[in-house]
Amino acid sequence: MQLQLTNQPINLDNPLEDESSTKQTELPFTFQDLKAAIPPECFIPSTGRSLAYFFWDMFVVAALYVAAYTIDAWWFYPIFWASAGTMFWALFVVGHDCGHGSFSKLKWLNNLIGHISHTLILVPYHGWRISHRTHHQNTGNIDTDESWYPVTESKYRSMTWLEKFLRFESILFLYPLYLFGRSPDREHGSHFSPNSPLFRPSEKGDIITSTTLWVLMVGFLGYIGFTFGFVFLLKFYIVPYVIFVMWLDLVTYLHHTEADIPWYRGKDWYFLKGALSTIDRSYGFIDDIHHNIGTHVAHHIFIGMPHYHLKTATTALKPVLGSYYRESKVPIWRAFLDSYASCHFVSDTGSNIYQKSKKELSNP
Template sequence: MSTTTVHRINLDNPLSDNSSVSQTELPFTFQQVKAAIPSECFAPNVWRSLAYFFADAAIIAGLYAAAIAIDAWWFYPIFWFATGTMFWAFFVVGHDCGHGSFSRSKWLNNLIGHLTHIPILVPYHGWRISHRTHHQNTGNIDTDESWYPVTASEYKGMDWIGKLIRFDALLFAYPFYLFKRSPARTTASHFMPNNDLFRESETNDIITSTACWLMMVGFLGWLGFTYGFLFLFKFYIVPYLIFVVWLDLVTYLHHTEADIPWYRGKDWFFFKGALSTIDRDYGIFNDIHHNIGTHVAHHLFIGIPHYYLKTATEAIKPVLGDYYRVSSEPIWKSFFTSQKACKVVPDEGTTVYYHNQV
């Protein structure tokens, strides 16, 4: 279990942190990459952001209206997949809120963040803060928060439940992560403020989101009690599970590839670690889930709204050269290849890669 100090980097100005200054080994600087991006990409358009929120909400409402009107079992698989996918799109809108790229208004970001996250059982502030830690420590084996590698010795010490969730049932791992966190980290809940995921000053935020989450759980319990479990199963549980699959699939593939390096100790710094991600092509789903697969630019500059990520990516590709990673491989092929090849990393070494020997 790691006791390494987590990096608290100012993501709006990463170079203010000493760990980001040592970048002479890269053939370009952080400032050069940022300068290549049109300045308008860094300015959220609140009306455009709200348009995505209301459009997603309207589509979800329309799907529910159609399911109620048709009420036929042949339609429910279509409804489940479409609604679960739109839950994921809703999450991505809230993802912008968590990064402050939805708008410049903190209260509006928090409001829309809760409206997009609580209905899909994500505690907004708890997720927002732990996700910030992920961005501050990307590519660092000891301090990253999301889909970081397990070392060979850590793998041997895991119980069968941990191995099952992390390696076999990983597409359903997210709810467990919210309650328990990931392997090789101190157990912590996203619903409780008194753990090392959060600072004392963030206590009220965690309590607020947890209270909202509990109200949503209570509402779902009332639906099940009033209309029966089958009603809840048809109209919520299955779409929710499809949302979880989308979330785990996409976030896993953001950072899991055999040729993506991971770092330890002084070999890591923010700029280099942020490059340890890969862009993916989700075909017809790219626009539906707001181009979240364009992930390299997002990790370098969290302030870019999702609707400018493609523009920013095209701008930085010539600067990054071979340091820009992208895969055009079919998504499910990438997933099964990575699941098989990317098991553990060595216990020693400052720059390491996944291998499949456990």
């Protein structure tokens, strides 16, 4: 299956396949150079190992719920909320592997586990999977990227106070809104509608399936709230869900938002060049819990690589990538505050450009 995006086709069935037509003259290495540096076993998913991560996450979530229901003390709920919300985020990452086909070689199993792990946390699996595919195929392209791309200076100037509040002040709570309406400067499209411009006509069945399961989950939560009361629903689902959303927005924002990450336009962009417009970060002891999703450079180059091989691949890639490899050792809280303060827009013209602060707005 081939999909033409911008100026380069990406083989979705084999994301490791190099494209001979890809322009790579600006880089001192090719896609095949990078692939050859990595142990071959890193590209092969283990169904058993992937399932082990999934079942472990589900077990931890279940254990947390049993503990919270048994203890039923307000001093314990903050511990439960933080832990359950973090484990919801871990489940999302499992579904993320399913969406990339890196969970297993079995498409039906990827879809099954993806739907379970995502529907439980109110994510429409296929809707997200497809828009996320668009993000990976267009990473670093100001005009066609799907996730956390910068707005232009002219767009920033024209945004209403509400648009700016949502885009820049509500960063950690945006994901549910994004599912219904996408981001600035993109055609409006819902992740729940089979007629959304996000999707091909051939994908309508997938979208209907995921949306139906999402609606059933919302209905189940409504039943829980009606039967046991809103406070019960708040304690056991809404608060952990909000914490999950904060994790998702924080991590994905920091994947691609940094003052020294370049953005490209038009023919100056191509897949490998754009894939390097991300940065690796460590979240401390959370790294193993959320399946090393902060190890992001290797993931963007080789989107079909299982999460449990990313560290090994990164070690192998560093000598080849050299200065093109980006890693931040700044504490996460500081990195977030720095990006929050300095990354608001990019220039209306040019390529290989960087985000600027609103303090750097030129005179109109």
